[in-house]
Amino acid sequence: MSAMPTFTPIALKVEDLWVIKGGGPFSKPSSLLQDINFSVRPGDFVGVVGPNGAGKTTLFRALVGEKPTQGRILLYKDDGSQTDFEEFYDNPEYWMSQIGYVPVDNILHGELTVRQALMHIGQLRLPGRSNAEIFAKIQTVIEGLGFDRDDSRLDQVTDTLSSGERKRMNIAAELLTDPPLLLLDEPTSNLDPNAERDLMDSLKNLSGASNNGNGPTILLITHTLSTIDRCDQVIFVENSKLIIEGSEKRVFQFLESSLPAECGPDAIPDTEIQFERWAAIFDCYRTREERSQRQSTSPPPARTYPASIHRSLPPDSFWRQFRILSSRYFLLRLNDFNGIFAILLSGFIAGFLLLVAPDNVFLEADDATAARQTVVLYTILVVIMGAFNSHREVSKEFHIYIHERAKGLKPLAYLISKAVWLSTVIGIAATAILLALTGMPMARNLAIGIFLVIMGLGTWTALFSQVARSLPPTQRTFRLLRAALIALPLLLAFLIQLQNKQLPDFPMNPVKVDILMTFTMFLTAIAAVILGILVSSVVAGNNDRATQLVIVVIIFNVILAFSVLNVVAPEFRLMFDRLEPFSAAYWGYSGVSSSLSIYCWAGQPRFENYNSIGNILAVWLYLIIHIVGTLALSVLVLRLQETWTTRTRQFGQMLREEAVNYATVAALVLLVSWGWFLSAQSNNYFELTFFDRLFGGNRYVDIETYAETNTGQYLIGTLSRSFCAVPEQRQFLDDTDELASTNVQPVSLIHRGRG
Structure with a gap:
């Protein structure tokens, strides 16, 4: 073992601990832990044992951030900062940073190599260290766990390691920060006997008790009975209760002399092999529902205690975390060839669906229905592509997120690192x-x-x-072919021009129409991507539920997009008018149809097609509001799923600590006010549009025809007038008296639109 850093192990006390789950109209409350009391000396190596379902993992979760129903978890670190034990949940963020925890689930990203995963964890958790120092720390830790510095397994993708190797790498990740308290949930599972013995010996040697106090206090859940004698203390849990704690010998003697009634006198074999005798005790104490008292037991009234002094962590930079998380996510997706290829291929397949509309569908015709339906199809396909390709990005690694959040990860930095990459690949490339x-x-x-x-x-x-130069030629060729396959859909989209949708050349030239339409589609796709991230954040790691929820979200957008075309009954129209602003598909439809100037020639003019600069800018602002607002809601949803504090305290922390929340609210208010103003002014001009029966066409208000306007009015008028009212197309009726009789100010006239 390499020399350990100098630090002070933590002493632990657990008093009157209860964890009760369930309850409500459809289920009875169940006591997962009942009246747990024990203490652990600083630096001890402690084994927590018991049958499956006894409550061991629930106990560990209560020790690392899942707030129990009742009771206290007291910690003491004799480093001069404390005079007595302090309650964990009075300062959960501080104490979670002092505890290393390795759950049963893998907490390393399976798509990264071991070195990449450990390096990014070190960068996140050791903000004051250089990359060279972090690399040296990684080398020291992995050597202590039985790996050579040049072990080829360190350059393997984590998913290709055996379960035992992955478990040791998970332990290495937690040891990077030298935690004074280390909790391990079944670290020896799936190890062969030699590897199991070696790991238990390594952990024993790592503990403070084996290093004159210079090492962590270690608690581990284990079913490994042949090496339990390494533990300084054993805690036996059965059926949600702590049965006995003490030395391994004391615990064994007590359990052997106090067997449950259903175990006869011959239940324990007459053998000198300690493992077989322990196994028989486990069989007698296995959790049995017929003996379970979990459904009927209630805790005693809770006692109140004085609060511990406030402790806080040193502030960490949002931008530092964002940079590290972006680098890690880029590597994750770069190593996920199938995922990137599937995203780009989805854009290719969706493009084929748009070929059902004729190439001249956006040009002037007797009926605008086909053009409007095609625009709806564009926006719906983009929304489906964006939301569906991002709806599992958080849920598939939620256990890793929660683990890192407990160590100080900023949810906003985490989500934006994903949003930037997904918006680029889905929102723009696809x-x-x-x-x-x-x-x-x-x-x-x-x-x-x-x-x-x-x-x-x-x-x-x-x-x-530099990495490529060290690879054999076959691997270098494979990497090049993989890049070519990822880029293939983009090349095919450029070469295979199966159709050339014709864009109108009036009242704007096709280049401007193309730019406006494309930018609107990009914003719509990005809004859909963030919507998928919100869905993924809501479901707390349940991928199946994420898929169900994203289908509901997509159907909502489809209905509201088509409602623009099909819902005309006043009693329903009012309801849809109120719902449509919450749909990214609606704003995408409005922006694209306005860019195409369908308004200039379609019968029954509608405001969602109104093609003024102000209205298109308002659509873009509302899509940006969707993006920012949905991202902020995703952060809130993730914060509300934190289990170590109350809702009141969470909101207080967000108000006190995260200035970005104020900036987000201010930005949303500003964007909404701008969007509302531009939309309202455009609507005023839209309301002044009228059909002139004498001429047989629509008349549009044009600010340039007014004799007296100030600069502000002229600017607003320029932003709010329809593109249909362009100066070069202006025509006037010869009979000015008849014009005056309409009681309308002079207006410009274009195109014989259909009233």
Whole structure:
């Protein structure tokens, strides 16, 4: 074992601990832990044993952040900062940073190599250390757990390790911060006898009791009975209760002399092999529902205690965490070839669905229904693609997120690191593929541009980078082929122009229409991506529930998008008018149809098609509001799933500690006010549009026809007037008296729109 750093182990007391789950109209409360009391000396190596279902893991979770129903968890660190034991849940954030915890689940990302995973964990948890210092620390820790510095397994993807190797790497991750208290849930599971003995010996040697107090206090849950004699103290838990604690010999003698009534006198074999005798005791004490008192037992009245002094962690930089998390997420997705290829391929497949509409669908026709339906189809496909491709990004690794959150991870930095990558790949690249297949010039150019970037980076990474030079030629070729396959949908979208959707050349030229339409689609796709992240944040790690919920969200958007076309009854129209602003698909439809100037020639003019600069800007602002608001809601949802504090305290912490919350609220208020103002002004001009039966066309208000306007009025008028009212298309009736008789100020007239 390498020399250990100097630190002080933690002493632990647990008093009157109860954990009760369930209750309510559909279930009875169940006592998972009942009246647990024990103490652990600083530096001891303690084994927690008992049958399956006894409550051991529930006990550990209460010790590391799942607030119990009742009781106290007291900690004491003799480093001069304390005069007495302090309650864990008075300062949970501080004490969680002092505790290393290795649960049963893997807390390392399976798509990263061991070195990559440990390096990023070290960077997150050791903010004052350089990369060289973190690397040296990793080397020291893994050597202490039986790995050589140059072990090839350290460069393997974590998912390819055996379960025992993964468990040791999980322990290494927790040891990087030198925790004074270390909790391990079944670290010896799935190990062969030699590896099990070696790990137990390593942990024993690591503990403070074996290093004159210079090592952590270690508690581990174990079913490994052959090496339980390494423990300084054994705690036996059965059927939610602590039966006995003490030395291994004392616990064994007590259990052997106090067997349950259903175990006869011959239940314990007459053998000198301690393992067989322990196994027989476990069989007698296994949790049996016929003896369970969990459903009927209630805790005694809770006692009150004075609060501990307030402790806080040193502040960490949001941008530092964001940089590290972005780097890690980039590597995660880069190693997930199937995932990236599937996302880009989804854009390719969605693009084919748009070929059902004719290439001239956006040009002037007798009926605007086909054009509007096509715009709805565009937006719905983009929303489905964005939300579905992101709806498991948090839930699939929720256990890792919660573990890192307990160590000080900032939820906003975590979510934005995902949102940036997903918005780039789904919101821009996949959406560009979708649009390029239908012949949109800007999207085609963007698709080939992204293709060239991917191939350039892929070629450098596969052939010329420092890592690539150390790889054999076959692996370098494989990396290059993988980059080419990822970029293939982009190239095909550029080359296979199965259709060339014609864009209108009036009242704007096609280039402007293309830019406005493409940017609106990008914003809509990004809003859908963030919506998928919200869904993933809500379900607390349940992937099946995430899929069910995202389907509901997509159906909601589909219904509200089509409601623009099909719901005309006044009693229902009012309801949909109130719901539509909450749908990204609705704003996408409004922005795209306005960019296409359907309003200029469609019968029955509708405000969602109104094509003023102000209205299009308002649509973009509302989509940005969707993005920012949904992201803020995702952070709130994740914070509310924290189990170590009360809701009141959570809100207080968010108000006190996270200035970004104030900035987010201020930004949302500002964006909403701008969006409302621009939309309201455009609506005023829309209301002044009228159908002139004498001429047979629509008349549109144009601020330039007014004799007296100040600068502000002129600016508002320029933003709010329809593109249909362009100066070069202005025509006037010859009969000015008849114009005056309409009681309307002079207006400009274009195009014989259908009233």
